[in-house]
Amino acid sequence: MRYTSAALESLIDEFAKLPGVGRKTAQRLAMYILREPRAEAERLAEALLEAKDNVIRCSVCQNITDVGVDPCALCTSKARDRSVICVVESPVDMLAFEKTGHYKGLYHVLHGVISPLDGIGPDDIKVRELLLRFTMPQSPAVREVVLALNPTIEGETTALYLSKLLKPLGIHVTKIARGIPVGAELEFIDEATLSRAMEGRTVV
């Protein structure tokens, strides 16, 4: 045993399991917990268990929501444009769009992308649930599906797969623009991005 307290040792071990937290950081976090009042540690402990017990997936958009709020607040909001669905890989991607305050439509969270190398096929992500949103009798009239997937091989593959599924249903399928990020310097942009930016040029 490296520490003089078994309880401290096991707290450090648990912290070190978190992503991006090494032994040194785990040690610093554990020492912080020892210094703080017990109420602080209790709040974190409760928040951990409550998140596990109360967070579910919205039955419509598959985004995370609380027990008792299904469909989620976004899906039931009267303020959103129900004719557009933005398809994202994960809840954090949805959050990134929400932070812009610009997009007013609905979302659909796939919880993954198709990745044959990792053995992840269309049935392992929320594709069926996406299709249900167009085929259910009470479905709202969706005009457009915006594919907002990461610009990786897997993201592009998934986008291609979804567009082939959705177009026959008469849905206008688009994907977000690839191009130079705002504030970047052309000199330092990679070739692939520059090529995409040139291809996707728009009339000024």
Add this chain to the structure above:
Amino acid sequence: MRYTSAALESLIDEFAKLPGVGRKTAQRLAMYILREPRAEAERLAEALLEAKDNVIRCSVCQNITDVGVDPCALCTSKARDRSVICVVESPVDMLAFEKTGHYKGLYHVLHGVISPLDGIGPDDIKVRELLLRFTMPQSPAVREVVLALNPTIEGETTALYLSKLLKPLGIHVTKIARGIPVGAELEFIDEATLSRAMEGRTVV
């Protein structure tokens, strides 16, 4: 509310209170907890509360130990040299020395250093407890006290204060060497360290 789940939001808030954890990292940690089985979250929650309930300070050396192990394992170990006490600022400093596997004496953890600017005087750190180790009737014969405090103004002040207290008790007071770290290049060492290294030169 920025998130679609109140439980997730509060978990992110709690994670973000930890030192060195910003909103983005807190979000990543919370998402990790959502993905992991409930047992993982339970283990972390339990470890948090157990650390608060079971970790105490050793009544002799003031280092952290478990309830029921007081004096701590180090203080009661038969393998340690009881004639030397190494004085450190915090439990992590003690750990750093233990990792070397080189020092075989006892420790005393001050839990702070004297810092008049922050209103921390000798009575706010474990100085009285250190003196008790020499004045109690059953005290072992301590020959030497090694001051291993950080090389800061506060650390030096505390070292000076302690040496003035301990020398009259007939104790040999030393402090760890300041000099060039192993593996460093002289060219890049600051002037203060180089001066100390020159002052502290030893016969080869």
